[in-house]
Every structure is written in structure tokens, then in C-alpha cells.
Amino acid sequence: MLLHQGYVELYHHGFLHIKSAALLCAVGLGIPSAIHRCGGEATISDLAVKTGVHPAKLSYLRRLMRALASFGIFDTDSRKPDDTDGSSVVYTLTPVSRILVNDGDMSPLLRLLARPATSVSTFFAMEAWFRDGGATTLFEMVHGGVPPWSLTKNDASYNEAMNDACAVDSGFSMDAMLEEVGGKGIFHGLTSLVDVGGGHGAAAMAIARAFPHVKCAVLDLEQVISKAPGSASDGTVQFIAGDMFESIPPANAVFLRHVLDCWDDDHCVKILGQCKRAIPTRDAGGKVIIMNLVVGYGPLENVVKETQVLFDMYMMRYGGAEREEQEWKKIFLEAGFSDYKITPILGFQSIIEVFP
Numbered sequence: 001m002l003l004h005q006g007y008v009e010l011y012h013h014g015f016l017h018i019k020s021a022a023l024l025c026a027v028g029l030g031i032p033s034a035i036h037r038c039g040g041e042a043t044i045s046d047l048a049v050k051t052g053v054h055p056a057k058l059s060y061l062r063r064l065m066r067a068l069a070s071f072g073i074f075d076t077d078s079r080k081p082d083d084t085d086g087s088s089v090v091y092t093l094t095p096v097s098r099i100l101v102n103d104g105d106m107s108p109l110l111r112l113l114a115r116p117a118t119s120v121s122t123f124f125a126m127e128a129w130f131r132d133g134g135a136t137t138l139f140e141m142v143h144g145g146v147p148p149w150s151l152t153k154n155d156a157s158y159n160e161a162m163n164d165a166c167a168v169d170s171g172f173s174m175d176a177m178l179e180e181v182g183g184k185g186i187f188h189g190l191t192s193l194v195d196v197g198g199g200h201g202a203a204a205m206a207i208a209r210a211f212p213h214v215k216c217a218v219l220d221l222e223q224v225i226s227k228a229p230g231s232a233s234d235g236t237v238q239f240i241a242g243d244m245f246e247s248i249p250p251a252n253a254v255f256l257r258h259v260l261d262c263w264d265d266d267h268c269v270k271i272l273g274q275c276k277r278a279i280p281t282r283d284a285g286g287k288v289i290i291m292n293l294v295v296g297y298g299p300l301e302n303v304v305k306e307t308q309v310l311f312d313m314y315m316m317r318y319g320g321a322e323r324e325e326q327e328w329k330k331i332f333l334e335a336g337f338s339d340y341k342i343t344p345i346l347g348f349q350s351i352i353e354v355f356p
């Protein structure tokens with residue numbers, strides 16, 4: 001029995017790359033939006049018509065949908081007893097496919113996570129990287145020594161993929177976070193905030209909408225700020241091109257969402273040192289607000305635990321890390337901060353308030 005269990009699991013793990021590729025394919029074909037446009041339920045032939053799948057591929061589309069339904073990406077009603085080819089099966093949306101429908105579409109995030117050149121292919125070089133004694137990151141090894149934040153400068157399509165993914169991810173999670181108990185309270189009492197490494201400003205805009213009296217700014221690299229659609233708009237959020245290792249504009253609070261996990265401990269201490277210079281004392285309301293994972297925090301379901309460690313490996317290829325509480329504490333103290341408070345949010349992430 002045990003031997004069989006291992007045998008099935010070996011097949012299962014060996015096939016997992018097909019799972020994210022099948023999901024990418026469904027998104028590329030526009031299947032979640034097609035189901036939505038059909039009123040929330042669609043048969044295989046409805047889907048073929050709406051997505052432009054060739055009629056010769058109907059039976060293959062049924063097999064793709066059967067696989068995706070078994071992963072929980074779509075739901076199905078029960079098949080009619082006399083249905084031999086699955087044509088009567090009706091597909092509906094589930095929580096994960098619902099956020100891949102056109103409006104509020106999270107597909108740019110999926111496209112970045114499973115992007116062949118900058119994500120998938122890098123992991124196939126992992127074995128060689130482990131054998132190498134140099135300080136080169138896995139990402140740099142695969143990209144001719146170029147780190148991700150230089151590649152965004154040289155490769156317009158990677159820059160766009162990165163900025164679009166960050167915009168939908170931070171917009172979605174900030175709106176959800178600001179609705180959660182405890183989420184909104186974190187920003188109470190602030191008069192100004194700078195979102196460092198804030199991409200195209202989706203998080204800063206969400207904060208500015210929820211707290212119109214807070215003066216919000218975004219600091220990011222020139223290649224990111226120059227492409228930000230918001231940078232030319234109404235001025236509710238100020239966009240600043242610059243390098244966070246050199247200086248951070250002064251504010252009540254510095255916000256860092258998915259920034260510190262891109263870097264090793266030494267770089268994090270340097271970034272946090274610049275943050276400390278930008279904010280006032282704790283008594284004057286100064287703090288750094290970090291939105292990231294704290295590995296081990298959050299619900300204990302397997303999907304949460306696995307997502308946290310996969311996230312860590314995803315950042316490991318940059319030379320970054322997802323950290324446990326003790327690892328965070330070490331860099332906070334080293335950067336001269338005195339205290340911190342962790343609030344778990346959104347199922348698998350956390351907000352860490354760090355006080356000078």
C-alpha cells in the first residue's frame with residue numbers, strides 16, 4: 001500500500017508543471033470570461049464558440065476542462081446518464097477562476113508567476129546553481145549575469161509583465177486588506193506615506209482613496225515610473241523616480257509591499273536603514289509598514305503552507321527570501337528598529353508594522 005502511495009505521488013509531482021500550463025492556456029483562451037459572458041455556466045460547445053477553439057479540437061477542450069475542474073479551477077454539474085461525449089456537462093466559475101474574469105482580472109499575475117523565460121526556465125537551472133560556489137543568483141545565472149531590476153530596464157516585455165502583475169496584485173490585495181478587520185486601522189493617524197518600490201502605484205492609490213487626507217507618494221526605478229499610467233494623472237499620488245538604496249523621501253510612514261522579499265538580509269538592512277532616515281520618531285507617529293509573508297503565520301491549511309514555501313523558492317531565484325518571524329526580527333534589530341507588530345491578512349500574507 002505504501003509503495004503504491006509513493007508511486008502515485010511521484011506521477012503527481014512530476015506532472016505538476018502541466019497544472020500551471022493548463023491554467024495559463026485557459027486564461028489565454030479566455031475561458032473564465034467566456035463562462036462569465038454565458039451567464040456563469042457554459043457547455044464545451046458554448047466555450048468553443050466564445051473562445052475561438054477550433055471545432056476539430058472539441059474533444060481536447062473537454063479533456064482540458066475535465067482536468068481544470070478536477071483542480072478546482074472550474075466547477076461542473078452532473079453529467080446526464082445518456083451523455084457519452086460530455087457535451088451535456090455545464091462548467092461554472094469557482095473562486096480562483098472568478099478573479100480571472102475580464103474586469104478585475106488577475107491574469108497578469110498568473111502570467112508573471114508562470115512566465116517561461118523569467119520564471120519557469122530559471123528553475124530548470126536550479127541543480128547547476130546549487131553546484132556552483134559563486135554569489136550569482138539563479139536568476140542572474142540564467143540571464144547572463146543581469147539581475148531582475150536591470151532586466152526591467154533592458155527588456156520592455158519583462159518590464160511590462162512585471163509592472164502589470166504588480167498593479168493587479170497590489171490593487172486587489174490592498175482593496176481586500178482595507179476591508180479586513182484590523183487592515184484599515186494600520187493607516188489611521190497618518191498624514192503622509194511613501195510607497196517604496198511601489199510600481200505603478202495601485203497600492204498608494206488604494207490608500208489615497210481610503211484616506212483622502214494622507215499625502216501619498218510612490219518611489220520606484222525610472223523604467224517603472226516612466227511607464228506608470230497614474231504618473232500623468234490627477235496628482236492624488238505623487239510619482240518619484242529614484243533609488244531606494246540612495247534615499248527615500250521623508251514621510252510619516254514608509255510602505256513596503258513585496259519589496260524586502262526580493263533581497264537578502266544585508267540589502268534589507270540597507271533599505272530599512274534608509275526607511276528609518278525618512279520617518280519621524282515613534283512618538284511622532286513614525287513607522288514602516290511591510291506587506292509580505294511571515295512564513296508560519298496564517299491558517300494551517302496545506303494550500304497556505306505550500307504556497308508560502310513555493311513563494312519562498314520563487315524569491316530565492318532573485319537572491320531574496322520569504323522569512324519566518326525570527327528572521328524578520330533579526331533584520332529589524334540590525335537596522336536599528338526597536339519593536340514590531342504582525343497582523344496576518346488575506347489568508348497567507350501579513351502586515352508588519354515596524355517602529356523606530
Ligand code: SAH
Pocket residue numbers: 149152165166167169170196197198199203219220221224242243244245256257258259262
Ligand atoms: N510594491 C509593488 C511592487 C513590488 S516588486 C507591489 O507590491 O506590487 C518590487 C519593486 O521594487 C519593483 O517595482 C522594482 O522596480 C522596485 N525596485 C527594485 N529596486 C529598486 C530600487 N533600487 N529603488 C526603488 N525601487 C526599486
